[in-house]
Amino acid sequence: MRCEVVAVGTELLLGQIVDTNSSWIGEQLALAGIDSHFQTKVGDNLDRIVSAFRIALDRSDAVIVCGGLGPTQDDITRDALAHVMGVELVPDDRVLERIETMFAARGRVMAANNALQALVPVGATVIEQRRGTAPGLICPVGDKVVYAVPGVPHEMKEMLERAVIPDLQTRSGERAVIKSRVLRTWGEAESTLAERVAPRLQALEAAGNPTLAFLASGIEGIKIRITAKAATEDEAQALIEAEDAELRAILGTLVFGVDADTMERAAGYLLEERGWSLGVAESMTGGLVAARIVDVPGSSGWFRGGVVSYDSRVKYDVLGVPEGCPVISAECATAMAEGVRRVVGSDVGLAVTGVAGPAEQEGQPVGTVWFGLALPDRPTEAVHVRLPGPRDQVRQFATISLMDLLRRRLLTGE
């Protein structure tokens, strides 16, 4: 089964919006074991959208088109679909009613334009809209298919997971119930991880169910997807749970979460469990750690705040680092961690200091990083790492590595 992605929108070609939707869809297809060889971006032009669909259908079995389902004149994905299917667009009463209900629920009257969103190509199946006004569409074209989903990311993602991926799996000849879970890992290279999991992969090979897939995702770590098939939902779920346990037995604390969990959220759960609050002192990351933490829903329950001590004087004067102490050092990192704990009044203090680049500092090369970790139940410690890459990457890796360090200490003390 081959499926490619077409993203519609002139703003994508002009670079006004970066097309993150296609990347996300590409990842979901890979994790679901569906080949995807091309992704195309095309502007809001009927002939060119139709041409993009034809080229894609010519070389793939299925196409996911994203965007152009809104209520404005620019939104012509529906027209292009009807054109490629060789059918008319007709109003769908249930879709219209649903749009009217959504507007009413928000205390607003539906604009006339929104009725356009209730037009459906004859022969297409509607994917019910749950988060926005645009329904999705499943459009057969000969023995192939085009799925249309909205360009609004959270609407698109919900529809893709609920309707598109399962339909693709059914079409690929699969009649069983398919369930999957992604284990999120951090701290080992893909090759090392694969080596550790190799015996398990071998054991699974004969039955072919569940299956495992690896996906390296940069600063998001390496993802391992477990996919299980069974006659019933419960049986598939049981297979997933069993395999999850097998893999965790092998990988231990390398696994920091599942599916959409982030490292910050994983660490946050553990802090919440203990009822501990957190403060962070940042030098080289300049606020990135704090900014990622406040993105975690509910982090206001355990995150008190932090100090960005970019200038050395702030380290000495605010955080209480001993005057003249080298700033790229274990001593500085531990003093920063204890200092921020005192300043913001938190139970736990985290600190990061190091050389992000472009130039070396205090004779230390770019990528030299010291983390400080002050916990209520053990002595404050400093941890040294060397991180690769340019300035921005060093900062990003330092941010996630620091949160991972906290998570591991809270989990096991290791």
Added chain:
Amino acid sequence: MRCEVVAVGTELLLGQIVDTNSSWIGEQLALAGIDSHFQTKVGDNLDRIVSAFRIALDRSDAVIVCGGLGPTQDDITRDALAHVMGVELVPDDRVLERIETMFAARGRVMAANNALQALVPVGATVIEQRRGTAPGLICPVGDKVVYAVPGVPHEMKEMLERAVIPDLQTRSGERAVIKSRVLRTWGEAESTLAERVAPRLQALEAAGNPTLAFLASGIEGIKIRITAKAATEDEAQALIEAEDAELRAILGTLVFGVDADTMERAAGYLLEERGWSLGVAESMTGGLVAARIVDVPGSSGWFRGGVVSYDSRVKYDVLGVPEGCPVISAECATAMAEGVRRVVGSDVGLAVTGVAGPAEQEGQPVGTVWFGLALPDRPTEAVHVRLPGPRDQVRQFATISLMDLLRRRLLTGE
């Protein structure tokens, strides 16, 4: 002249890397007045890259291919180009010498693999590599052309600006020298900006030189590109300078910089001029303002650091906000600005507090934001804004709006 973009790399299809290169190239093409109707992503597979080139060349006059020029076995853009041109790849001694020199300058020996990067299709012109080891290529295919540039963003950008865009402009039949400059603006909608510039646009219409183009770029503001043609470089430059002055006379402080200037850098220049240092107190942005500031080269000269006062107690205890003061208020914002100035020992204190969402706070709706601004030469003030959109967007807009506020005050006191 139509030019489309092909991005090469299996990691792009798998969603391991978001393809920001194509977006950036799309923007440059739009700003240069070159039509671009499609962008394609394709994996590291010879047949499929060749097929993507053929489809693109069939419907456009030029193609920019990005990526696949590295030294590994996966890097097969060169092979695909030779295939489409119907020629052989031959080693280019000057390119090889240049790669060897680069390695030697870094004190390393060139790996044998890197010699692959010196292979050039017969009939192609080399674009000298200045930042990396992969040269760019200008490959004629019939009366059309494919430009190959590396996938590493800063290498790609340098080559595109230096060689590809000028070559495209020459091919589009233009024999004059073309120069351009982008004015970066913040604070007005595109429609308002266009209205203010309308008389100027009308005045330019008859001569058609220089020309102006508008491009809305989200949190980067609205860009206005001035493009001038003349017989000589100096004459083109003079036209640009004159038009820059005309537009600034109309737009005043809405213009915060040119070309790749960021708002943080613009504000940083003004602080440097005065010899003033900066501290920031952040609540709802949680460190984003500081993180953007430390991305400015040289910001360590004027940025001392900041306090992330996510929890109200940090506002009271660390920043000296009066106990019990509502945190979404003018009083809180000014106290935070003065507090952080005192805590980090800076000349200037900036503060932001507000409701990022998802829920309202202290009875204030999502998007309510108070900025605080403490400068050495005037009374501390608070500024109220209402920002649109979801949580992440409110934070991003708050960050750039705060820096813009500082910039305007430093410029004019307005």
